[in-house]
Amino acid sequence: MICYIMCILLWIAYLWLDCMVVAYAFEPRKDSVRQAGIILGLMAAQLPVAALKFLFNDNVLVRYGTMIAVGIVTVAYAAVFLKGTFGQKVLFMVCEYLIAMLAEMLSIGILNKYMEQKPQLSYYTPTMVLLLSVVLTVTAIFFLIFLVVWKKIVEKESFDVSIIIVFSVFPVSQLLMITAINEQVFQNLTLHTGCILTAAILGSVADGVLLYTLLRQQQLQELKLRLSEVQSTWEIAENHYHEIENRREEFAKIRHDMRNQQMVLQELLHQGEYEKAEKMLETLTDTVAATTEYLYCGDPVFNAIMGETERACREHKIDFQYDLEIPQKLKLDPVAVCSILSNLTRNAVAAAEMTERQEAFLSVKAAVKGDYLHICVENSRAKKLPGRPRRKGYGLEILHDLVERNHGQIDVQPGEGSFRVDVTVENF
Incomplete structure (x- = not known):
């Protein structure tokens, strides 16, 4: 009976290990949901079918039928609660099954000398307890290696390989x-045997627990x-906004001084000092040109960023188009406006710059509808960037964080040779 209870504990630990690997292979659909909740939910979903497999493990038909059923339940659960495509989740389950079978075969090989002594295994024998402990240990190692490879190749995410060394x-x-244990220990169920089995279970x-940690x-x-990237972007955007405000104040002072200079110019013309008046007029013309602000809409921050975007597009020969329906200053925090729009346009210009000049374009559309601000940015992008190493970027994640912070939504639509991002945030 003691061995049977030990086998149940090992079976529960194996179920938890399997669910943990699935939970960490894919990100939750809702950021508020923690991995621990995903693991417990998946364990609850697998429990009825997995219990049948444990109880009728000797029946080959039931064993393999319940294995397939567990895979179907896992894929269905992952499709509802975890990010990623359906094909990726099916591929993950197939690979996980193959790895689990390999771990079981290797475990039987490790305990070959015990298996020869007890060809008929049951949950009531110490050999089965030891076998399940080894299966759990070997599977944990294989699952960790598989998870690291999956994150690096499929998910394109950085993962510290050194944790394999620490864990292994x-x-x-x-x-x-x-x-190194002598098989004579398991001929009779003694206190010594119980200590060895308990140590094996606790170790497994x-x-x-170590893998989870x-x-x-x-x-x-x-x-x-990611937080560091978001904070850095937020600080850049805030500094950008303050620069815009300082420049506007400076322009206002220059315009105020120009009124006095205009009076001086009229007096020079009245006195016939035409040469001095002409030189002064040239200076005033240059000053006016330098302080001109292109008015795209009724919001000053929007105007400043749009002006910078148009200058960048002109410099890189990018076709720039815009359609803005913002009749007055936005109620949204100016720093938030600056952060969101500058991130959208900066990323769009960088992507459009990589395309051929005759195909490069950038389109910015924005409108205020009720209590919401809608922004749509679409740009061209290169289909292939030879010689550029692929790496995990945090641009879109930063945008997601900025939009979520301002109670909005973001929709990303990658297309063939183009890229579109729609953002909606509260404007009150």
């Missing part, structure tokens, strides 16, 4: 210890990096 030291030492569970630490490290 403990389970590998367990396997070496198990292989500790493997899962390392994955959680890796996730926190990625979140810190």
